[in-house]
Amino acid sequence: MKFGIILETKEPEKAWNAFRFAVASLKKGHQVKVFLMGEAVECQGLISGKYNVDEQMNSFADNGGEILACGTCLKTRSMDGTELCPISTMNDCVELVEWADKVINF
Template sequence: MKLGIILETKEPEKAWNAFRFASAALVKGHDVKVFLMDEAVECENIQHPKFKVIEEMKKNRGA
């Protein structure tokens, strides 16, 4: 299945969940594209003790 995820927020919990969903879908063999819009383009700068957005973004990169 092909999935497109549009993320428009840099709120840590929402961004983290979007990337967790994308990672889980990739592991299951789905084709996934994540589109960052508006403030979501700053996701790689999110620092949060509980929601490790940067780590989640790096999982399965290039898969």
Template sequence: MGEAVECEGLTHEKYDVDEQLKAFVEAGGVLLACGTCLKSRKLEDDTSCPISTMFDCVNMVVWADKTVTF
């Protein structure tokens, strides 16, 4: 299960992940979080990173020229 769902709120002096996520979304980027990964960590979706399904992921890959996963 991916640990990327835990990245919201992470800050570091050199690598401010939370700020980068906000900048990405403000620039029109779309974030999707694996529902299973969120539920296994007892996390909930929010407005910046809603729960996605496998159907959502397949549609994103078909639609996008490039995708980034981690």
């Protein structure tokens, strides 16, 4: 299956679980794309106690997952896209939803 994940929080446990789910899905043979929106664009580099979101994000990418980051959300935070989380548009989010068999929100 193709899973589209829309992540809208940088709350460490929720973001960590979203990427754990994404990694587990890839390892079961599914295709997965994640769209970061709102405060979730701040997840790269996030480590809070036992919730190492950054590690899960890198594991997701290393296993073939694709991460997209909302350009408007980055811009409102004076942030730039990165190699791991390139700047994307709302049209990219729409295309992710059209591509996916299932859309999961965290």
